[in-house]
Amino acid sequence: MEGFKISVLWLAIFVILIPSSYGVYMTRMMANEEGGLSERSEWDLSTGSLQNKTVNCQFATFQGHREYQEDRIVCDLDMKIPHLGKNGLGEGTVGVMAVFDGHIGEEASEMASKLLLDYFYMHALFNTSELMEQYEGVPVTEDEITHLEILKEALLRTIRDIDFKFSQASRICSLLEAFEKRIFSGSTATVALLVDGKILIANVGDSKALLCTKKIQSGQGNLTASLSATELTENHSPGRDDERARVEASGGIVVTLWGKPWVNAELPMSRAIGDVYQKRFGVIAEPEMTGWQTLDVNDRFLVVSSDGIFESMTPQDVCDLIHDSSSCLPSSLLAECIVNTAFEKGSVDNLSVIVVPL
Incomplete structure (x- = not known):
């Protein structure tokens, strides 16, 4: 067990010191007393700002009628995460799908997309290390529930830390600097985890995740x-x-504009990453999380999408289109077909979608 703890320590040091593949250079990262990550790091928006960091995922993103593209997608269906089982330390495969829909600028969605996988991996590593300390000298039994709870907690802490880091960067700026750097921005966060036929969803804001399930009538x-x-x-x-x-209760007001409720007539959602100057009025980044749900044999597709798709389509429209994509070009992927159809039907927002066949 002592040898494993040393191995985990060296692995953590290696991961921390190397330049992150998502453009963030970690100089120090450690678990704090609250279980979060405290770090000193730099983030650079100049590299890969419009590159979607995806591995083996079907996705599409389109700027649409907006002046800027503020959506970001992150997807890796084959992410390797440390897993403690009866045979000691191993690796489990986790699928991670995320859509970040930025507003008032791209800065919050950009930072979130660059930090998500690194932070998630580090939290899972720390949580697994803590579990090993509990099992020190005791045989480990295979415990799927514990592993899933580690991943759920890692995702929760990841979203909290991304919001904290962006908010921290915003607060150290003067009001003029904040305007110049456009860090009044915010972002939704809809993240899906897929592990051995089970899914978990964390949601902040108004992006969506949905299942398309086969029905026989x-x-x-x-x-x-x-x-x-x-x-x-x-x-x-x-x-x-x-x-x-x-x-x-926090001193904010909810005003209806154009038939839609807004916080202080400025923000059409009550949870978001960033939006630092709305935090005092009850806007939070705490995700609502589902429990782990076992996929049914008839569940065919998982869809994660920004809200622009649903300006002109319903969730059922999306599943109908996937089921009968004959209206799409023969060369179109399902994700591209959804984006193109939403645009043609009148969506004016940025459009982004991930489609995962199950």
């Missing part, structure tokens, strides 16, 4: 197949009773 003596949409997230609208209560 009988009618007039015939059997027909379709895909039924199940939403896995609920938008954090200031008009939602619990969200409104928190905003108003």
Whole structure:
């Protein structure tokens, strides 16, 4: 066990000191007393600002009618995470899919996309190390539940730390610097984890995750197949009773503009990464997280998307299009087909979607 702890220490040092593949240079990172990551680092928006960091994922993103592209996508279906089991330390495969929909600038979504995988890996590593200390001298039994809870907690801490880092960067600036650097921005965060036929969703804001599930129906003596949409997230609208209560208890007001509730007539969502100057009015970055859900044999596709898709399409429209993509060009991927269809139907926002066949 002592040898393993030394190995974990050297692994952590190696990961920390090398330049991150997501453009963030970690100079120091450690677990603090609250379980979060405290770090001194630099982030650089000049590298890869419009590059989606994806591995083996089907995705599409389109600027649409907006002046800037503020959406960011991160997706890796084959991320290796330390896993403690009965045979000692091993690696588990985790699929990570995330959409960050920025607003008032790209800075918050850009930072979130660059930090997500590094922070998630480090938190999973620290949590696994802590578990090993508990098992020191005791045989380890295979415990899938413990491993899944480690991943869930790692994701929760990751989102908290991304928000903390961006907020910290914003607060050290003067008001003039904040305007010049455009760090009044914010971002949604919808992240899905896929592990051995189980999924977990963390959501901040109004991006969406949904499942398209095969349904067989009988009618007039015939059997027909379709895909039924199940939403896995609920938008954090200031008009939602619990969200409104928190905003108003913090001194904010909820105003209806263009038929939609806004925090202080400035922000159409009540949870977001960033939006530092709305935090005092009850805007939080705490994600709502589902429990781990076992996928059914009939679940066919997982979709993670920015809200621009749903300006002109419903979740059921998306699943219907996936089921019958004959209207798309033969060369179009499903993700491209969804983006193009939403644009053609009238969506004016940035458009981004990840489609994962199950």
